[in-house]
Amino acid sequence: MLVNYLTSHYKKLVDQGWGAFEVENMEKAESCFRQVLEHEDDPHIHAFEVIDAHNGMAAVNLNHRDMFEAARWYKEAHYLLDVHYHHAWPKELDWNHLYERATMRTLMGLGHVEYQSGNTKKALYWYEQLQYSDRQDELGVKRYIEAINDGKTFEQA
Numbered sequence: 001m002l003v004n005y006l007t008s009h010y011k012k013l014v015d016q017g018w019g020a021f022e023v024e025n026m027e028k029a030e031s032c033f034r035q036v037l038e039h040e041d042d043p044h045i046h047a048f049e050v051i052d053a054h055n056g057m058a059a060v061n062l063n064h065r066d067m068f069e070a071a072r073w074y075k076e077a078h079y080l081l082d083v084h085y086h087h088a089w090p091k092e093l094d095w096n097h098l099y100e101r102a103t104m105r106t107l108m109g110l111g112h113v114e115y116q117s118g119n120t121k122k123a124l125y126w127y128e129q130l131q132y133s134d135r136q137d138e139l140g141v142k143r144y145i146e147a148i149n150d151g152k153t154f155e156q157a
Helices: 002-006 009-022 026-037 047-063 067-084 100-116 120-133 141-149
Strands: none
Touching (some): 009 026, 026 047, 047 067, 047 100, 067 100
């Protein structure tokens, strides 16, 4: 398939990292994301690959319940997105557009960090930002918004 020839080595590492994360192989996931981050100054790397590696590191840390590191990685991803978008974020996001996934993961991740930290007001802000941009609710953010409004914990969402 032609798309396979167009993807970079870094995109493949990011995809491997997310695949490892999905099967709960945190060591492999972290290794893949770190390999991408070690080369973030490479002129051949795409900004969204770097951003998604930040998201991956954040997700791994969130899985380990290290809220400080998870927040740090997600905030760095958010900063990089803000610079990339020149402070004018897209009004619509679609999971089917591969590079928009990094943006969606960042917004969802920022919400998760705040929600799990007990700061539901900030979590609601991030979740609503994602819901506004992703009208199809491809990541299921609506259930977290409803859980906050119903006073449920993150685990109950």
